[in-house]
Amino acid sequence: MKKFKEIKPEELEFNPFRLIGKDWMLITAGTEEKFNTMTASWGSVGILWNKPAVTIYVRPTRYTYEFVEKYDEFTISFFSEEYRSALNFCGSKSGRDYDKALETGLTPVALGSSVGFEQSHLALLCKKMYFQDMDSTNFLDQGAEKFYPTKDYHRIYTGEILKVFTE
Numbered sequence: 001m002k003k004f005k006e007i008k009p010e011e012l013e014f015n016p017f018r019l020i021g022k023d024w025m026l027i028t029a030g031t032e033e034k035f036n037t038m039t040a041s042w043g044s045v046g047i048l049w050n051k052p053a054v055t056i057y058v059r060p061t062r063y064t065y066e067f068v069e070k071y072d073e074f075t076i077s078f079f080s081e082e083y084r085s086a087l088n089f090c091g092s093k094s095g096r097d098y099d100k101a102l103e104t105g106l107t108p109v110a111l112g113s114s115v116g117f118e119q120s121h122l123a124l125l126c127k128k129m130y131f132q133d134m135d136s137t138n139f140l141d142q143g144a145e146k147f148y149p150t151k152d153y154h155r156i157y158t159g160e161i162l163k164v165f166t167e
């Protein structure tokens with residue numbers, strides 16, 4: 001089994017525009033035995049309440065939402081280009097219909113009390129500290145509403161970064 005190295009958040013070389021926006025990430029919650037994962041390309045990394053933090057956006061229609069809701073911790077995982085097809089699969093199919101680990105060959109690995117994947121080059125273990133549902137009456141960007149033809153506004157979760165695992 002792969003041995004991840006643990007580093008401090010301050011040691012991270014993390015370009016969110018490339019890693020989240022271009023490379024994409026997997027948001028995963030649950031246990032090694034029962035979890036779900038999905039691709040995401042929206043998110044932020046920063047500080048909240050003096051803690052290193054990650055913010056993710058999950059629509060309530062996602063199967064992953066049920067897992068992020070149920071479990072205190074979640075992970076975000078990053079992969080090299082060779083896993084693009086796996087991320088495309090996890091971003092277009094639902095865990096309600098497919099075993100995503102089986103279909104993609106990604107190998108789940110316990111990270112804290114949550115789960116990540118052996119193939120990732122970077123994984124952040126996060127503990128939920130805040131959530132809020134997007135309120136469209138607060139949209140100040142004219143273009144925002146077009147992302148919600150069925151009004152399934154994202155739930156915003158901010159998690160404290162508990163651990164950072166690198167190769």
Ligand SMILES: Cc1cc2nc3c(=O)[nH]c(=O)nc-3n(C[C@H](O)[C@H](O)[C@H](O)COP(=O)(O)O)c2cc1C
Binds near residue numbers: 154
């Ligand atoms: C590149 C990419 C980025 C995505 N980003 C998000 C996101 O930030 N939030 C979200 O709710 N869904 C996002 N999705 C859609 C989910 O990954 C997709 O609906 C997935 O099939 C949900 O799987 P699930 O039902 O197993 O949770 C994205 C999909 C792709 C391909």
